[in-house]
Amino acid sequence: MKEYFPNTGKIEYSGDRFKKGPCFRQYNAGQTVGGKTMEEHLKFSMAFWHTMGYGGSDPFGADTMVRPWQNGSSPMKIAEEKVYAAFEIMQKLGIRYFCFHDRDIAPEGNTLAETNKNLDSIVKIIKKMMSDTGIRLLWGTANLFTNPRFMHGAATSCNADVFAYAAAQVKKAMEVTTELGGAGYVFWGGREGYETLLNTDMQLELDNMAFFLQMAADYAKEIGFEGQLLIEPKPKEPTKHQYDFDVASALAFLKSYGLERDFKFNIESNHATLAGHTFQHDLRFARINEMLGSVDANQGDMLLGWDTDQFPTDIYSTTFCMLEILEMGGFKKGGLNFDAKVRRASYRPDDIFYAHIAGMDSFAKGLKAAWKIMEDGVLKDFISKKYESYSRGIGKKISGKETDFKSLEKYALGPGTIDNPSGRQEYLESILNEYIFTAE
Numbered sequence: 163m164k165e166y167f168p169n170t171g172k173i174e175y176s177g178d179r180f181k182k183g184p185c186f187r188q189y190n191a192g193q194t195v196g197g198k199t200m201e202e203h204l205k206f207s208m209a210f211w212h213t214m215g216y217g218g219s220d221p222f223g224a225d226t227m228v229r230p231w232q233n234g235s236s237p238m239k240i241a242e243e244k245v246y247a248a249f250e251i252m253q254k255l256g257i258r259y260f261c262f263h264d265r266d267i268a269p270e271g272n273t274l275a276e277t278n279k280n281l282d283s284i285v286k287i288i289k290k291m292m293s294d295t296g297i298r299l300l301w302g303t304a305n306l307f308t309n310p311r312f313m314h315g316a317a318t319s320c321n322a323d324v325f326a327y328a329a330a331q332v333k334k335a336m337e338v339t340t341e342l343g344g345a346g347y348v349f350w351g352g353r354e355g356y357e358t359l360l361n362t363d364m365q366l367e368l369d370n371m372a373f374f375l376q377m378a379a380d381y382a383k384e385i386g387f388e389g390q391l392l393i394e395p396k397p398k399e400p401t402k403h404q405y406d407f408d409v410a411s412a413l414a415f416l417k418s419y420g421l422e423r424d425f426k427f428n429i430e431s432n433h434a435t436l437a438g439h440t441f442q443h444d445l446r447f448a449r450i451n452e453m454l455g456s457v458d459a460n461q462g463d464m465l466l467g468w469d470t471d472q473f474p475t476d477i478y479s480t481t482f483c484m485l486e487i488l489e490m491g492g493f494k495k496g497g498l499n500f501d502a503k504v505r506r507a508s509y510r511p512d513d514i515f516y517a518h519i520a521g522m523d524s525f526a527k528g529l530k531a532a533w534k535i536m537e538d539g540v541l542k543d544f545i546s547k548k549y550e551s552y553s554r555g556i557g558k559k560i561s562g563k564e565t566d567f568k569s570l571e572k573y574a575l576g577p578g579t580i581d582n583p584s585g586r587q588e589y590l591e592s593i594l595n596e597y598i599f600t601a602e
């Protein structure tokens with residue numbers, strides 16, 4: 163097997179923070195944080211589409227990156243070499259999971275049957291590499307957005323033939339994910355949305371999307387898929403309005419069609435921010451509803467209004483994310499998938515390593531800070547004190563639902579004065595900073 167990165171060895175943890183070159187400065191896989199190793203907590207995953215497939219093109223320019231595994235003699239040979247290169251990258255980085263779309267790993271053929279055949283032969287190779295290395299599949303998914311047939315959407319297309327094609331594609335992708343023992347299967351509504359309501363039957367599209375998801379949940383049971391089905395919300399892009407806008411609206415959608423027990427959420431940082439939320443907001447909303455399944459770990463640029471899918475380096479954001487994950491008791495079937503790509507000008511193959519290291523170190527730091535914040539109970543104690551009025555007197559009656567408007571009016575008309583606690587945001591922000599500065 164060809165080595166694609168002969169100049170890069172296994173990336174190791176270095177205690178030396180100022181060491182140059184590729185090494186981990188925060189992520190120490192075997193270090194325990196609260197009884198679990200960092201590796202167990204963080205469950206990093208490599209995204210096949212970005213890391214193995216992104217060539218650097220943007221709406222104004224061509225690819226800037228020609229990857230060494232792309233010189234194969236045929237599309238299938240390239241697909242095979244891509245698998246070997248992917249496993250080399252993951253092994254060198256110590257990444258134990260990966261994710262893919264069906265079309266990331268094998269090229270489309272002339273017919274669906276031929277496409278499925280291509281997929282099967284690459285899956286065989288992946289399966290072998292997985293058993294040789296112990297690397298596992300975090301989740302699989304189907305690409306229902308690149309091919310022109312999906313111009314009007316997939317499950318929400320106006321064209322029933324496209325709906326049927328998408329169903330066949332998802333059926334196959336679920337089978338392949340099951341075959342590879344995937345811990346999850348993701349539905350990101352690539353083109354499930356609309357550009358204008360002038361030409362859109364919203365009711366029909368939503369009903370069809372729900373039926374599609376219902377069939378998928380039924381089929382997962384039928385084939386004995388043991389992973390978690392996940393919805394990945396995103397408010398816009400590629401369509402102007404996407405139906406799975408954010409966690410709150412997607413949860414309302416699932417509930418109104420009785421689907422909420424079959425799905426959880428895969429929450430992507432850059433999608434939450436595109437929806438006008440913080441990453442933590444969507445994580446929190448999912449967590450308190452017991453719907454937090456997995457995370458697409460990336461970040462956007464606050465000055466750009468699109469999904470820039472950058473590697474996550476914002477320590478506040480990784481700390482907040484890890485707080486939510488720890489509060490939930492850790493990932494069960496989820497993980498931190500780097501749905502992130504190097505910048506167009508970071509075109510050299512070794513930039514792939516630097517980018518993942520940056521993301522892994524940022525999450526390691528976030529984990530250490532979050533764990534200490536949780537252990538010390540600083541935020542929890544502050545919050546429970548802030549709301550303590552509900553544990554006595556009239557507040558206790560409100561939280562026990564033992565009162566009504568008339569009694570509350572009587573209370574409010576009484577002699578008492580209102581005395582509010584301070585929110586102390588700035589104090590808490592400085593405490594948070596201290597936890598981040600000192601986390602080890």
Ligand code: XLS
Pocket residue numbers: 263303348350394396430458469501
């Ligand atoms: C695109 C999405 C996509 C999903 C998988 O914005 O993030 O990459 O994660 O289809």
Ligand code: NI
Pocket residue numbers: 350394430458501
């Ligand atoms: Ni994503």
Ligand code: NI
Pocket residue numbers: 430432433469471501
């Ligand atoms: Ni995205």
